[in-house]
Amino acid sequence: METTPAGERLIAAASRLFYRQGIRAVGVDLIAETAGVTKKTLYDRFGSKDALVAVYLERRRGVWQEFLRDRMTGRPLVDVFDVLADWLRDQDRGCAFVNAYAEVGGTGHPAEAEIRAQKAEMQAWLVARAVAEGLPEPVGEQLHLLFEGATVLATAGGVPDAPARARRAALTVCGSAPTSGSAA
Amino acid sequence: METTPAGERLIAAASRLFYRQGIRAVGVDLIAETAGVTKKTLYDRFGSKDALVAVYLERRRGVWQEFLRDRMTGRPLVDVFDVLADWLRDQDRGCAFVNAYAEVGGTGHPAEAEIRAQKAEMQAWLVARAVAEGLPEPVGEQLHLLFEGATVLATAGGVPDAPARARRAALTVCGSAPTSGSAA
DNA sequence: CTGCGAGTATACCGACCGGTGTGGTTACGT
């Protein structure tokens, strides 16, 4: 989605507001006002609030993926949990896609495709990296479970060190770690 | 929270509607109408929509915990992921507490306490069961990560067999399983 | 110099939001 300068300001304003306050909690009037733009411009660019929501998620998907790639170059896969911890320091409302699903899931909203796409993209990335380190594909999928679990527990669960716990679990799952005290 | 017959019908209606459509998406008029009750009664019983939301989550916490205890008696801890899969067959909108956090997180909403309480309760239960099976406490916490991850991926992620994957990961974490093909 | 895309400002729409107020009816406990 490319757009005009006013369109960019609208996306920026909507992104901040949607993430911090939720999608339904933010009205189009507030978005337009925050962007220093009239409602007319919003509807000229995006056609509807729902479409703007989809663009918001599409952009956020790109931002996260770039952050991830930048921070992970040259580091072992388990460091993905340290990168997550860093990300969550600023993004204290958790996963925007999980949050969006909570609001629009199962309604046929255009954002649903973006949500599924982000989860699929993340899983594909983890599996690819796992395989590159000589690990079997299912291990990459299991790391994805730990990754999503850590995100949820660090935010909604109020467990700040969830990513660190996930890292330790990941070492076990990857086979390079202590298998607990009661290994049969 | 105990209440009158009309109050119970309101909680039942609110629970169904909040879970399926989201909290902000459901108005008090609809809740009252669905319960076959006037708005006045709703406000006489609960005082505000926010308070009703908190009661909704409080009740749901109890329902899940009962479901969990019933289904898990006499079964090994890893079966918790089978129980989750069963639960999610009906509850296809995922975790009500994660969803609620998406809508009210960080706003001082009375529901926040209930959300945190549910996650703490679930973790405590897993840790207790893990310890009872001779596993160290951190393993119980790691199972919690897998549990939350599986819930998210099975719903928002569109990965129906996420609980099954989590079960396999759990076997590794518990130390009673294949440690992947490339164990150093 | 003209046409057009991007933007401004403002006013409006019907519908719905959470919440309150008034008044009346039934049932039960004392």
Add this chain to the structure above:
DNA sequence: ACGTAACCACACCGGTCGGTATACTCGCAG
């Protein structure tokens, strides 16, 4: 017989919702 809790019906409140309409200005490319 009286008070009270629980409910009903209905009407009302100011505010906000997503979305549309009209009319005007500016810069730029043909």
